[in-house]
Amino acid sequence: MAIKKLDSTEYQWAVREEVGRKELAQPCPNCGRKLVLRHSKYGFFYGCRGWPECDVLIGCHGNTTEPLGIPAEAATRQARIRAHSVFDLLWKDKWMTRTEAYAWLAQALDCPVEQAHIGHLNRLDCERVTEMVSAKLVELKAVGA
Numbered sequence: 001m002a003i004k005k006l007d008s009t010e011y012q013w014a015v016r017e018e019v020g021r022k023e024l025a026q027p028c029p030n031c032g033r034k035l036v037l038r039h040s041k042y043g044f045f046y047g048c049r050g051w052p053e054c055d056v057l058i059g060c061h062g063n064t065t066e067p068l069g070i071p072a073e074a075a076t077r078q079a080r081i082r083a084h085s086v087f088d089l090l091w092k093d094k095w096m097t098r099t100e101a102y103a104w105l106a107q108a109l110d111c112p113v114e115q116a117h118i119g120h121l122n123r124l125d126c127e128r129v130t131e132m133v134s135a136k137l138v139e140l141k142a143v144g145a
């Protein structure tokens with residue numbers, strides 16, 4: 001599915017019509033209920049219909065209704081945010097290019113580069129990535145010093 005950019009007010013409203021109606025094909029990994037399109041001040045996201053008993057959700061890319069990864073509960077989402085912020089230092093601090101950073105991540109996760117997405121990881125894998133990236137940064141800084 002192509003990523004839809006919401007660049008016109010008209011289109012924004014068209015998509016807002018889908019809020020509360022549009023559901024992801026995959027059921028909630030926690031409770032099996034459907035995830036439905038919602039909107040907050042941070043943009044679109046899919047939240048479990050079991051909320052508030054079930055807090056599983058996934059954000060969307062930019063101003064689109066395209067999910068960022070696999071829906072997860074709060075602890076996993078926080079672990080993904082931590083893993084992503086430390087991972088992004090690899091290329092934001094110019095230790096390597098963004099492409100090289102993802103190639104390194106794919107190798108570290110032992111998966112093809114197309115599948116090397118932190119948004120697809122579970123909590124333990126996020127913690128592994130955070131540790132591996134931290135160790136890699138120490139190594140790069142020692143060489144660079």
Ligand SMILES: [Zn+2]
Pocket residue numbers: 028029030031032033048049050051054055056
């Ligand atoms: Zn759920």
